[in-house]
Amino acid sequence: MAVAAAAVCVAGAIGVLVHRITAADQLTTARSDLDQQLVSAAHDLAAGRRSPARTDPPDLPPPVARAVRGAVRVTCLQRGDEHAVLWAATRISDRKVLALSRSYAPEERSLAALDRTLLATGAAAGVVVSLAGLLLGVRMGRRATAAAQTAERIAEGDLDARVRPDGHDEIARLASSVNTMADALGARLEAERRVTADIAHELRTPVAGMVTAVGLLPPGRATDLVAGSVHKLRGLVEDVLEVARMDAQVAAVDTEPREMSAMARRAVAGLDDVRVHITADAVLTTDPRRVERILANLAANALRHGAPPVEVEVDGPCVRVRDHGPGFPSDLLAVLHASGPQRFRTGSRTGGTGLGLTIATGQARLLGARLTFRNRPDGGAETELHLADIQRTGPDDGAPPGP
Structure with missing residues (x-):
C-alpha cells in the first residue's frame, strides 16, 4: 500500500506538471500565431485588401477594449460557458480598433486528450509499480516470517532449527543473527546440562555413603531428622539426574x-x-514406569503445595489430579500456560525444589502425552494428563475405588 500510494503521488505530480506546462505552451503559441495574423490583417487593410479581421466588432470583450487603449497590440483568452475564444486586437486610429478572434476549442481538445493519456499512463505505471512492490513485500515478508517461525521453534526448545540466509540485506542479517543466537544458546544449555549431570553424578557416591551411615546410627530423634534430610537429598539428586537425562x-x-x-x-x-x-x-500401550512417575509427581506436588484430600480421577486415557488448596498462583499459572514449568520454581513460598512439574512435563513429552494446568471454579488446582487411547475397556466393572 505504501508503494502504491507513492506511485500514485508521483504519477499525479508528474501529470499536473505536464498538464500545466503543455497548457502554457499551447496558449503562448496560439497567442503568437493570432498576433501574427493580426499584423498581417492590418497590413492587408492598409493596402486595401480583404482581411479576416473586423473593425470595432460589437462582441469585443470589455477587458480587450480597455486593454487596447494603452497598448499597441493585445491578445486575450476569453473563457465562456460553452467554449473559449482567443482574441487579438490593435488600434488603427484614435477611435477604431481592429480585432481578430478564433475558437480555442482545438487546443482544449488536445489538452483533454493529453490528460486522458497521462491518466491512463499513470494508472498503468501505478499498477505495475504496485505489483512490483507487492511481490517484493511478499518476498521480504515470507523471509521475515520464516525467521520469526524459526526463532519461535528455538524458543520452544528446538535448538537445531536454523534460518537459511538469502541475500545480503537486513533480513539476511537477521537470519544470521538468529542462527548465531541459536548456536550460542545451544552451547550454553549444553554446558549447563553437562555441569548439572556431572554434579549429580558426583553427589551420588557421598549421598549413598550418607544413607549407609544413617542406617548405622542409634535410634533417636536426631537420627530421624538426619535420615529425613538425607532421604530428601537423595531424592533431589535423583531428580536432577532424571532432568539431565531428559x-x-x-x-x-x-x-x-x-x-x-x-x-x-x-x-x-x-x-x-x-x-x-x-x-x-x-x-x-505406553511406558508404565514413566506414567507412574508422572502421576506420583503430580500427586506429591498437590499434597505439598495444595491441601488434602488429593483426588486422582481416571477417565480412560485421561487422568486428572486435583487438590483442595488455594490453586495455582496466577503468575505461576501464566508461566505454565506460556512456557511450561520452570526448574526450581514452585507456587509455594515455603520450601520445595520445583523439579516435580518439570520432570512430569519432560516425561509426558517423551510419551507424546499432554499436560494441562488449571484452577477449578470451586477451588483447588487441577492437572490433567492425556495419553493416547489405544484400546478402550469401558467402566471399571463396578470395582470400588482404591485408595
Missing part, C-alpha cells in the same frame, strides 16, 4: 500394554490422603 535426550521409552487404573493406583500407593476414582478404564 535434557540430553538419552532416555529410552519401553512400552507395554497396561491398564490405566493399575498404573494410577500403583503411582499413589505410598501417599496418604490420596483417593483414586475410576470413571472409565483403558488399556494403553
Whole structure:
C-alpha cells in the first residue's frame, strides 16, 4: 500500500506538471500565431485588401477594449460557458480598433486528450509499480516470517532449527543473527546440562555413603531428622539426574500394554490422603514406569503445595489430579500456560525444589502425552494428563475405588 500510494503521488505530480506546462505552451503559441495574423490583417487593410479581421466588432470583450487603449497590440483568452475564444486586437486610429478572434476549442481538445493519456499512463505505471512492490513485500515478508517461525521453534526448545540466509540485506542479517543466537544458546544449555549431570553424578557416591551411615546410627530423634534430610537429598539428586537425562535426550521409552487404573493406583500407593476414582478404564500401550512417575509427581506436588484430600480421577486415557488448596498462583499459572514449568520454581513460598512439574512435563513429552494446568471454579488446582487411547475397556466393572 505504501508503494502504491507513492506511485500514485508521483504519477499525479508528474501529470499536473505536464498538464500545466503543455497548457502554457499551447496558449503562448496560439497567442503568437493570432498576433501574427493580426499584423498581417492590418497590413492587408492598409493596402486595401480583404482581411479576416473586423473593425470595432460589437462582441469585443470589455477587458480587450480597455486593454487596447494603452497598448499597441493585445491578445486575450476569453473563457465562456460553452467554449473559449482567443482574441487579438490593435488600434488603427484614435477611435477604431481592429480585432481578430478564433475558437480555442482545438487546443482544449488536445489538452483533454493529453490528460486522458497521462491518466491512463499513470494508472498503468501505478499498477505495475504496485505489483512490483507487492511481490517484493511478499518476498521480504515470507523471509521475515520464516525467521520469526524459526526463532519461535528455538524458543520452544528446538535448538537445531536454523534460518537459511538469502541475500545480503537486513533480513539476511537477521537470519544470521538468529542462527548465531541459536548456536550460542545451544552451547550454553549444553554446558549447563553437562555441569548439572556431572554434579549429580558426583553427589551420588557421598549421598549413598550418607544413607549407609544413617542406617548405622542409634535410634533417636536426631537420627530421624538426619535420615529425613538425607532421604530428601537423595531424592533431589535423583531428580536432577532424571532432568539431565531428559535434557540430553538419552532416555529410552519401553512400552507395554497396561491398564490405566493399575498404573494410577500403583503411582499413589505410598501417599496418604490420596483417593483414586475410576470413571472409565483403558488399556494403553505406553511406558508404565514413566506414567507412574508422572502421576506420583503430580500427586506429591498437590499434597505439598495444595491441601488434602488429593483426588486422582481416571477417565480412560485421561487422568486428572486435583487438590483442595488455594490453586495455582496466577503468575505461576501464566508461566505454565506460556512456557511450561520452570526448574526450581514452585507456587509455594515455603520450601520445595520445583523439579516435580518439570520432570512430569519432560516425561509426558517423551510419551507424546499432554499436560494441562488449571484452577477449578470451586477451588483447588487441577492437572490433567492425556495419553493416547489405544484400546478402550469401558467402566471399571463396578470395582470400588482404591485408595
